[in-house]
Structures are given as structure tokens and as C-alpha cells.
Amino acid sequence: MADAERVFNVARIVTDTYKEGNDVVVVVSAQGDTTDDLIEKANEINPEGSKREMDMLLSAGEQISISLLAMAIEKLGFPVVSLLGWQAGFQTSSVYSAARIKRVNTERIRAALDKRRIVVVAGFQGINRYEDITTLGRGGSDTSAVAIAASMHADLCQIFTDVEGVYTADPRKIPAAFKLEEITYDEMLELATLGAQVLNNRSVEMAKKYNVELEVLSSLTRKPGTKVKEAAKMEKMLVKSVAKDSHVARVSIIGVPDEPGIAFKIFSRVAKAHINVDIILQSIGRDGTKDITFTVPDDKGKEAVTALQEYADMVGAKNLSYTTDVAKISVVGAGMETHEGVAAMMFEALADANINIQMISTSEIKVSVLIAAEDADRAVSAVHRAFFEM
Amino acid sequence: MADAERVFNVARIVTDTYKEGNDVVVVVSAQGDTTDDLIEKANEINPEGSKREMDMLLSAGEQISISLLAMAIEKLGFPVVSLLGWQAGFQTSSVYSAARIKRVNTERIRAALDKRRIVVVAGFQGINRYEDITTLGRGGSDTSAVAIAASMHADLCQIFTDVEGVYTADPRKIPAAFKLEEITYDEMLELATLGAQVLNNRSVEMAKKYNVELEVLSSLTRKPGTKVKEAAKMEKMLVKSVAKDSHVARVSIIGVPDEPGIAFKIFSRVAKAHINVDIILQSIGRDGTKDITFTVPDDKGKEAVTALQEYADMVGAKNLSYTTDVAKISVVGAGMETHEGVAAMMFEALADANINIQMISTSEIKVSVLIAAEDADRAVSAVHRAFFEM
Numbered sequence: 001m002a003d004a005e006r007v008f009n010v011a012r013i014v015t016d017t018y019k020e021g022n023d024v025v026v027v028v029s030a031q032g033d034t035t036d037d038l039i040e041k042a043n044e045i046n047p048e049g050s051k052r053e054m055d056m057l058l059s060a061g062e063q064i065s066i067s068l069l070a071m072a073i074e075k076l077g078f079p080v081v082s083l084l085g086w087q088a089g090f091q092t093s094s095v096y097s098a099a100r101i102k103r104v105n106t107e108r109i110r111a112a113l114d115k116r117r118i119v120v121v122a123g124f125q126g127i128n129r130y131e132d133i134t135t136l137g138r139g140g141s142d143t144s145a146v147a148i149a150a151s152m153h154a155d156l157c158q159i160f161t162d163v164e165g166v167y168t169a170d171p172r173k174i175p176a177a178f179k180l181e182e183i184t185y186d187e188m189l190e191l192a193t194l195g196a197q198v199l200n201n202r203s204v205e206m207a208k209k210y211n212v213e214l215e216v217l218s219s220l221t222r223k224p225g226t227k228v229k230e231a232a233k234m235e236k237m238l239v240k241s242v243a244k245d246s247h248v249a250r251v252s253i254i255g256v257p258d259e260p261g262i263a264f265k266i267f268s269r270v271a272k273a274h275i276n277v278d279i280i281l282q283s284i285g286r287d288g289t290k291d292i293t294f295t296v297p298d299d300k301g302k303e304a305v306t307a308l309q310e311y312a313d314m315v316g317a318k319n320l321s322y323t324t325d326v327a328k329i330s331v332v333g334a335g336m337e338t339h340e341g342v343a344a345m346m347f348e349a350l351a352d353a354n355i356n357i358q359m360i361s362t363s364e365i366k367v368s369v370l371i372a373a374e375d376a377d378r379a380v381s382a383v384h385r386a387f388f389e390m
Numbered sequence: 391m392a393d394a395e396r397v398f399n400v401a402r403i404v405t406d407t408y409k410e411g412n413d414v415v416v417v418v419s420a421q422g423d424t425t426d427d428l429i430e431k432a433n434e435i436n437p438e439g440s441k442r443e444m445d446m447l448l449s450a451g452e453q454i455s456i457s458l459l460a461m462a463i464e465k466l467g468f469p470v471v472s473l474l475g476w477q478a479g480f481q482t483s484s485v486y487s488a489a490r491i492k493r494v495n496t497e498r499i500r501a502a503l504d505k506r507r508i509v510v511v512a513g514f515q516g517i518n519r520y521e522d523i524t525t526l527g528r529g530g531s532d533t534s535a536v537a538i539a540a541s542m543h544a545d546l547c548q549i550f551t552d553v554e555g556v557y558t559a560d561p562r563k564i565p566a567a568f569k570l571e572e573i574t575y576d577e578m579l580e581l582a583t584l585g586a587q588v589l590n591n592r593s594v595e596m597a598k599k600y601n602v603e604l605e606v607l608s609s610l611t612r613k614p615g616t617k618v619k620e621a622a623k624m625e626k627m628l629v630k631s632v633a634k635d636s637h638v639a640r641v642s643i644i645g646v647p648d649e650p651g652i653a654f655k656i657f658s659r660v661a662k663a664h665i666n667v668d669i670i671l672q673s674i675g676r677d678g679t680k681d682i683t684f685t686v687p688d689d690k691g692k693e694a695v696t697a698l699q700e701y702a703d704m705v706g707a708k709n710l711s712y713t714t715d716v717a718k719i720s721v722v723g724a725g726m727e728t729h730e731g732v733a734a735m736m737f738e739a740l741a742d743a744n745i746n747i748q749m750i751s752t753s754e755i756k757v758s759v760l761i762a763a764e765d766a767d768r769a770v771s772a773v774h775r776a777f778f779e780m
Contacts, residue, residue, distance in 0.1 A: 003431065041458060045461050048464075050460075050461070053461050053464065060454050063450040064431070064447060067446035067450075068431055068447065070443045071439030071440070071444075071447075072436060074439055074443065084446075108521075
């Protein structure tokens with residue numbers, strides 16, 4: 001779609017909602033190409049420019065989007081006002097490029113709604129206590145939207161994305177996958193960390209905390225999407241979704257002394273390198289040594305090995321290495337809290353498909369397994385079939 | 391020059407000035423192509439979008455320039471902070487797209503200077519009492535710079551342009567034209583209205599009012615430019631500059647009744663159409679009628695005729711018409727206040743060149759004549775020779 005067409009598409013969604021009698025606040029992010037252009041300009045001049053100036057630069061992106069959307073809404077004949085982050089009352093922490101919303105003073109939004117205006121707010125941005133522009137970092141615009149919905153006790157916070165909702169599995173890969181009508185906050189959080197990047201975790205966490213009902217839906221098809229809400233309000237399904245995360249590296253350190261404090265010694269070094277560890281597997285000690293294997297994001301595998309090299313040399317470990325030739329397959333569902341057998345069903349499906357499980361991790365509402373990357377798509381099919389197609 | 395190169399050029403001017411021990415506040419405007427892009431986007435969506443939203447959109451342009459310039463200054467290793475109009479304390483009237491600066495609260499600029507930071511301020515913009523972003527309209531960035539210089543009692547306000555200063559005539563046309571070391575505010579004002587658009591009048595008027603010394607110079611050559619200051623402080627030259635304005639239309643209404651109130655009836659109609667009139671010539675009455683001729687900006691000629699049509703019909707005027715086939719040639723110089731004979735010298739030069747004068751207008755420091763457009767360049771040469779090359 002051309003830029004203008006895309007803007008009018010959003011404008012029509014907004015004005016249709018307004019015509020139904022709703023007070024409408026719409027939070028927009030910058031157009032992707034605008035942001036890319038700005039980053040390119042900055043990199044040409046100074047790739048190490050300060051984050052403060054980077055926030056000043058990038059926040060111009062939403063400023064452009066909100067004013068253009070407001071003009072489109074004016075063109076459709078509706079009363080509208082656009083507001084920058086600071087005008088909309090977004091007060092944030094001082095950390096540039098990764099600020100956290102501290103509060104939203106919604107007086108100005110409320111005043112505009114009282115005048116029956118549509119309010120277009122710049123997402124992703126706010127001001128800190130120095131009255132400097134800050135940006136919220138990844139997923140910032142979704143978080144801005146949820147923050148406004150929470151502050152104003154909105155009935156619903158709709159998040160328009162390029163997908164129609166949350167599916168039982170990736171519909172591009174699994175033809176039998178279907179869209180869920182609803183999902184709990186916790187399930188959504190597990191799915192987000194599993195690589196099904198529909199919503200950013202920060203926005204879901206905030207929605208959960210303030211009990212804001214979300215709906216994930218597509219701005220193109222405008223069909224009902226997936227509601228994200230409290231568990232108490234919904235019918236229980238055993239499992240909601242099967243997710244695949246290919247951006248995983250498995251790090252192994254083989255033959256370390258089998259003595260107390262090993263895990264601490266290893267993972268404190270990894271943490272110091274700012275690397276998040278996901279699944280951890282520790283072997284039973286044998287011959288006075290044991291093996292430790294863990295997963296990290298795929299782009300951190302090498303760094304994790306570097307962080308541990310000195311330690312491995314010191315204790316005379318037999319081997320220290322990593323591979324990205326793995327994938328994590330997970331099933332998520334709040335229903336499994338009260339039902340045993342979900343893990344067993346998943347393992348059975350994988351066994352039937354002759355897929356070897358390397359590592360296992362479970363939480364109250366999730367079972368994850370690490371398998372060879374080449375088996376990943378077959379694994380998702382097999383597990384989806386077991387839970388949803390029987 | 392490439393964009394980045396241009397930004398670094400400005401950054402070096404700024405840091406060189408800082409290295410000399412000066413407190414430096416630099417006011418920047420948007421890059422022309424950024425503004426053009428934004429206007430094009432707005433026009434695609436809604437050519438009649440509100441001015442409020444247009445200001446919101448366009449002010450993103452300076453936001454981009456200030457942050458990029460700040461990053462360039464950081465790259466050169468100097469402490470810097472960029473400030474938007476509202477952060478720099480620009481409070482304006484409420485009129486979107488043509489706001490007037492009401493005051494500048496310079497606390498934040500001062501605080502940054504006290505920390506020995508270079509301060510990069512977004513020109514052209516401010517906020518009004520509704521806390522909405524406003525833009526200042528034409529020449530806005532120069533005016534912003536002068537307003538800061540005035541508020542902070544700066545020693546000097548340098549205005550970097552694409553010319554090296556103010557010349558005795560257009561140096562592209564008159565090879566003998568030379569750069570003036572200094573010029574008075576009033577002379578500069580006359581020159582600006584005469585089509586020598588080096589500085590916008592609003593900024594010169596403000597500089598005059600608050601006695602801010604200006605320097606007009608080129609950001610490329612970095613040679614000393616032309617200082618604009620109080621008359622008392624400078625050596626008198628009879629005439630400072632010869633200017634040509636080709637954007638003129640001459641409107642004539644022939645054969646209107648020779649009775650009191652004619653001028654009022656005509657010019658009140660022109661004023662109601664928001665058309666500025668420059669030179670006016672009223673013939674001596676003859677046969678109970680007279681002729682009135684006046685000049686307006688060339689794009690207003692047709693509108694002026696339209697505004698007068700009803701009146702012309704009513705009084706049975708013989709003819710109402712306009713032509714843009716004219717040019718205005720002027721000499722400007724505070725020196726002529728105390729010297730007679732400037733007008734005569736100019737007329738003599740034109741007569742020697744066999745150029746016919748259609749209309750004459752004089753002020754204390756200016757003589758203007760209207761001539762045929764085809765004679766304009768020859769006229770400037772002849773007049774420049776008479777005043778500067780003898």
C-alpha cells in the first residue's frame with residue numbers, strides 16, 4: 001500500500017470506532033521507513049551519538065505520523081487533535097532509549113475527549129524529569145497504548161498488527177492452525193518470550209498489572225482478533241498454542257569439577273556479560289565431574305563461550321562450545337495448571353515423530369523442549385496435531 | 391555537498407567559535423529537502439489539513455536538524471545539548487503557521503551554557519498558551535536567533551546564509567559590486583523589502599528594537615560578512631546598495647471621477663483583499679477625471695484588478711488593468727537623510743542610459759523607481775556605476 005493509503009486505512013478504523021459512539025484515543029508509532037531513514041542519517045554523522053540526541057531524533061518519527069494521521073482524520077470530516085508524548089502526559093524514567101513510563105497525566109487527553117475529539121497520541125515517547133524527550137525502546141508504542149488505557153480505565157485496548165490475532169501455531173507453517181478467540185495474560189507472556197512476537201512483553205505485563213483488556217487484530221482485514229484478558233473470565237482450554245523459537249543457542253561446558261557452587265560460578269559469569277539464560281540442564285556427576293548445558297539467544301552463544309573461557313581453562317574443563325543448530329518448541333496453556341499429562345502428551349507426539357529431545361523446561365503454563373533445528377517444523381506439526389487436530 | 395558534510399561544516403563553525411572561549415547558542419532550521427518531503431506527504435493526505443497539524447508536522451524538521459547537528463558536535467568531541475523550541479523557552483502567540491514570539495524564557499539555555507555546553511536550538515518553532523507547537527512562518531529561524539540574542543544580551547548574532555554578506559548590488563549581475571562591511575538596520579529593512587532577500591524583515595526589526603548586532607555571512611567561505619547595527623556606530627556612506635525587485639505588478643485604473651475620497655474608495659477595496667500596495671501615483675485631474683496607478687506584488691496583480699472591478703464599473707472608469715512587465719530599482723542609504731541630490735544622481739544615471747521612469751517613490755533612506763522590466767539590469771548597472779564606480 002502507498003503511504004497515504006495506509007494512513008487513510010488507519011483513519012477509517014479510528015473514525016468507524018468513533019462513529020459507534022466511543023471515545024477514541026489512538027496511539028501510533030513512526031512509519032518504519034521514517035525511522036530507518038533517521039537512523040541512517042544519524043549513522044552517517046555519528047554512529048556513537050548520545051542516546052539523548054538519538055531520542056530527540058527518533059521521536060520526530062511519531063511526530064510525523066500523528067500529524068499525518070490527524071490530517072487524514074480531518075479529511076474524513078472528524079474533529080481530531082494530535083498530541084506528542086509530553087503533551088499526552090507521558091512522564092518517564094531518565095534512561096534515554098529505554099525509558100520506563102512512570103505515569104501518564106491524562107488531563108489533556110480527557111479534555112480533548114470531553115470536546116468529542118479523536119485524540120491521536122505519539123507512542124514510544126515521553127519526557128523525563130529534565131524535560132528531555134525519551135523513547136521507550138522496543139515495543140514502546142504498544143506499551144504507550146496500554147498505559148493510556150490503564151490510566152483512563154478504557155473498556156478495551158486494541159492493538160493493530162500485521163497478523164489477525166494469536167494462533168494455535170504459526171498459520172504460515174501449520175495449515176490446521178486456528179485463531180484463538182481469547183488467551184490469558186500469562187499465556188500471552190509465555191508466547192511472546194517463545195518467539196511468537198505478536199505483542200511485546202512489556203505491554204502485556206502492564207495490561208496484566210492494570211487489568212486492561214487487550215485485543216490483537218489486523219489493521220488490514222478488520223476481523224475480530226484475539227482478546228487477551230484475565231484467566232477467570234474465560235473458558236479453559238488445555239493448551240492454547242504451539243510455538244517455535246529458532247533463535248536459540250545451546251552452550252555446553254563439559255567436565256567441570258562436581259563440587260558445590262559450580263552453577264553459581266558459571267552463571268554469575270554469564271550474567272555479568274548481560275546474557276539471559278533460558279533452559280539449564282545439569283548432568284549427574286560422574287568420575288568427579290559433570291556437564292552443564294544451557295540455552296541463550298542465538299546471537300549470544302559466542303559471547304557466552306567467551307565469558308566462560310577463563311573459568312573453563314582454570315578448572316580444566318574438557319570442552320566448552322556452543323551451537324545454534326537447535327530450536328525450542330513449546331506448548332502454552334493456563335489449563336495445564338490443573339491438568340496433568342500435557343508434558344506427556346507432547347513427549348509422546350515427538351516420540352511418534354521420531355524426534356529426539358535434548359533438553360526440557362517446564363513452567364506452570366508451559367512445556368518447552370529443545371530439539372535439533374532440522375526437526376523443528378515437523379515437531380510443531382506433530383504437537384499441533386496431538387493437541388488441536390484429534 | 392552531501393548532507394553529513396553540510397552538518398559537519400556547521401558543526402565546525404560552531405565548535406571553532408566555542409574554542410575561542412565564547413558561549414555559543416546556535417539556532418538551526420530544517421533542511422530544505424526535509425521540509426519539502428513533509429509538505430509533500432501532507433499534500434498527499436490532505437492539502438487542507440489544519441494549520442495546527444501542519445505545525446506539528448513541520449516542526450519535526452528542526453527536531454531532526456538539531457539532533458543531527460548535536461551528534462556531529464559530539465563527534466568532534468564537544469559538550470552539547472539540543473533543545474526544541476518549547477524546551478528553549480519560546481512562547482508564542484496562538485496563531486498556527488505564523489506565530490509571533492511573545493517571550494523567550496532562557497533559563498534552560500543559560501543553565502546549559504553555565505555547564506559549558508554548546509546549545510543547539512530549533513528555530514522557527516515555539517509553543518502557544520495551549521501548549522501546542524507553533525511555527526513562526528517565513529524567516530522564522532532568523533527571528534528565533536535574534537530573539538535569543540536579545541533575551542540573553544548576546545554580543546553578536548551571526549546569521550549564516552548562502553551569500554557572503556550584503557553587497558552594493560547583486561554580485562551575480564554587477565561584477566563591480568562589493569561587499570559592505572556594515573549597514574544600518576533601516577537600510578537592511580529597506581533592502582529586504584526591495585527583494586534583496588538576505589534577511590527576513592521580522593528578524594531585522596527585532597534586532598533593531600533590541601539593539602542586537604547582526605552579522606550576515608556565508609557558512610561556506612567563512613569570511614567576515616556584513617555587520618548590521620545602529621547608524622550611530624558607523625561611518626556614513628551616501629548610498630549602500632542598489633537593488634532590483636522584479637516581482638512587481640503595476641495596476642492602473644484610468645478615468646475615475648476627480649472627487650474627494652477616490653483614494654480611500656480604491657485602496658480600502660485593495661486592503662480588504664489583503665493586498666499590500668507599494669508605490670502610488672495619482673495623476674492631476676483633467677476633464678473631471680483622473681488616473682490612479684499603484685504597484686503590488688506580481689502575484690497580486692490579478693487579484694487587485696478583481697477587487698476593483700465592481701468599483702470601476704460603478705464609476706464608469708475607462709480602463710482597469712495590470713502588467714507585470716515592470717521592475718523596481720532602488721538605492722538605499724542612511725546617508726541620504728543628510729545629503730540632497732541622491733535622487734537627482736539616480737535619475738541622471740537612468741536618463742544617460744535612456745531608461746524611462748514610470749513611477750517614483752522616496753523615503754528618508756531610499757529612492758525607488760519603477761521602470762520597464764526589460765531595462766532592469768541595465769538600470770542597476772547604470773545606477774551602481776554612478777554611485778560606486780566613479
